[in-house]
Amino acid sequence: MDGYDKRPGATTVLVVDDVAANRYAMGAVLRRAGHRVVPVASGGEALVELDARLHDGALPDVALVDVGLPDMSGFELCRRVRARPSTATLPVVHFSAAALGPRDRCRGLDAGGDAYLTVPAEPQEIQAVVRAAVRGARRRGDFELLAHRLTLLSETIVTVQAARCPSELADSAAMGAARLTGTEAVVFVLGPDGTLDTGTSRSRLALPDLSAHEEVTRLIGRLAQGRTGVHSTVVPAPLWPAGFFRPGRQDDARLVLAFTQERRTPVCIATPAHRTPPPRPVDDVSLLRLAQATAFAAGTLLMYQAERHIALTLQRSFLPEPRRLPELPDVDLVVRYVPASRDTEIGGDFYAAVRTPSGFLTAVGDVAGHSLEAATVMVELRHALRAYGVADGDPRALAERLDRMLQHYHPEVTATVCLVLADPATGRARIANAGHIPPLIVREGGQAEYVKVCGPLLGLGLDRPEPTELRLAPTDRLLMITDGLIETRGVDLAVSLDQLRTAAAEAPPGLAPLCDTLLRCFGHDREDDIAMLALRLG
Known part of the structure; x- marks a missing residue:
């Protein structure tokens, strides 16, 4: 009964x-x-x-x-x-x-x-x-x-707030809505640029085709006009596309519509309107609260995505394309830059190549943190390096100047950088390191070893050791990377460095094959940006 x-x-x-x-x-x-x-x-x-x-x-x-x-x-x-x-x-x-x-x-x-x-x-x-x-x-x-119901709602909200992208957010909200109501549920997040992310408690393969999603986008847009807060309404089956709740079947849809704080991004939770037993008041209240929490989370995610887009644009604007790098007749140079996956934060990785009065200067570095600020400081460091290098290419002097610049303008920020000043005529190289991964030298015959060079991070104001000096043979390839290539959560960095050394030793000849081989081996679904620079003198 x-x-x-x-x-x-x-x-x-x-x-x-x-x-x-x-x-x-x-x-x-x-x-x-x-x-x-x-x-x-x-x-x-x-x-x-x-x-x-x-x-x-x-x-x-x-x-x-x-x-x-x-x-x-x-x-x-x-x-x-x-x-x-x-x-x-x-x-x-x-x-x-x-x-x-x-x-x-x-x-x-x-x-x-x-x-x-x-x-x-x-x-x-x-x-x-x-x-x-x-x-x-x-x-x-x-x-x-x-x-x-409150326990289910709180568990769902925690999952929603942990989502890393709008599609994951929509899926989490849909699964939570299905648990709250005991029915199928679909969640739509309509971005300010008109993009629609859909989450479902069913298999994605069972969702209707693109035309149905476009129809939903138009419907949500009409319902959202002039509204704020959270609203619930029922859309009759003739106006609601078939197949979202049951394959090939049309159902009346109960829509709960909520908005981000900026009122730009509607979030819509859709469930069948007529179900047995009928919805109780506690079900409706739970869906309203879930829609509201999903809208707040969507606002934060979309704000982050906008910031990430700005930071990526900033990085790509100031990191030179390979065809714009300085050229010398006796220096071969290859660079690679791979931003982190779409769902992770932007970093401050950079590379640079500069002609100086005392030789050819290359650098690879990383500003601590993942934010628009990190990308901005990266641009400042790179410009400072180019400006200082015009007068003096000495790696130690450059590291000291960059350190003072950070302390003065960004006292709360630290960064790592590795600097290599090379003379193409003699093969002589002077290397200074500020808390960065040391360069890897890949020699002819399948030998690879890291240069023994170290030093404190930039931004700490500590004394710096003298640069390490060595000579590069015409067949030697010098590789500089940021830790985004190899750093993996739960894996000791020493293990990752050894794996990189082994892969580099077995890579085909040439600079581009070396970089591409390492990206294939280590560069998939990384949580950090990857900057890579390889050079050869001769």
């Missing part, structure tokens, strides 16, 4: 008494009041009856239990009913024809009983006690349902 039907005739009462006359008399009183009565003669029969009704999904609403049953006391039967999760919420009213004292009444309450009757009693009293027990159980059920 429907637990939300409050009519007395919808109430089923289990009467447990070993005396047939008593069962008949109690049943007659209850039936006259419009209740359905299920009489049984013992505690064992009562448990069997409950099991059978549980299987059919029709538990009684209340049990009237005689204290003095032949096989077990009414108190023991109550304890057994309470011990079963499936019947633990069934209200139990004990009754007895004997004049029992307060101690026995307390035993009934301690066993889990809801009330106690002394019979014979007036019919009005029996009916009132039954109504009170059922009313209390239903209220407890409502509170438990509300607590369950």
Whole structure:
């Protein structure tokens, strides 16, 4: 039966008494009041009856239990009913024809009983006690349902807030809406540029084609005009594209529409409008709260994506394309830059190549952090490096100047950089390192080794060691990278460095094949940007 039907005739009462006359008399009183009565003669029969009704999904609403049953006391039967999760919420009213004292009444309450009757009693009293027990159980059920809905809602909101992109956000919200309503759900996030991200509690393969999504985009746009806050409406089946809830079927759709704080991005949660059982008020409130939370999360995500787009544009504007790098007759140079995946934050990775009075200067660096600020500081560092290098290409002097520049203008920021000043005529190279991954030299014959050079981060104001000096043979390839190429969460950096060294030693000849081989080996789905520079003198 429907637990939300409050009519007395919808109430089923289990009467447990070993005396047939008593069962008949109690049943007659209850039936006259419009209740359905299920009489049984013992505690064992009562448990069997409950099991059978549980299987059919029709538990009684209340049990009237005689204290003095032949096989077990009414108190023991109550304890057994309470011990079963499936019947633990069934209200139990004990009754007895004997004049029992307060101690026995307390035993009934301690066993889990809801009330106690002394019979014979007036019919009005029996009916009132039954109504009170059922009313209390239903209220407890409502509170438990509300607590369950709130738990589901909070779990879903946590998942929604952890989403890394609009499509993941829409999927998380759709799965949560389906759990809250017990039906299929679809969630749409309409971006300010007209893009539509769709999430579903079904398989994506079962969604309708692109034309249906375009129709939904137009519909959401019309519904969103002039609105703010959160709204709920029902769209009739002829106006709602088929297939979103059931393959090839048209259904009326209940839409809950919410907006980001800037009112630019509507979020729409769609569920079937006509379902059995019908939605309860707590379901509607939960969907409204979920839509609101999804809209707030969408606003944050879209704001981040806009910032990331600006930062990427900034990086790509100031990192020179290979065809714009300075050229020298005795220097071969190859660079690669790969931004992190779409769902991760922008970084401050950079490379540079500069002609100086004392040789050819190359640099690869990384500003700490992932934000628009990191990209901005990266641009400043790169410009400063080019400006300082015009007068003096000494790696140590350049590192010291960059360090002072950071301390003065960005005292809260640190960065790493590796600087190589090479003389193409002699092969002499001077290398300074500020907390960065050291260069890797790949020699002819499959040998590869890291240059032993180190130094403190930029921005700390610490003393810097003298540069490391070495000579590069015409066949040597010098490789400089940022840690985005190899850094993997949960893997020791020393292990990753050794894997890189092995892969570089086995790479085909040439600078471009070396870079491309390493990107194929390590550059997939990285959480950080990748900057790479390879050079050869000769």
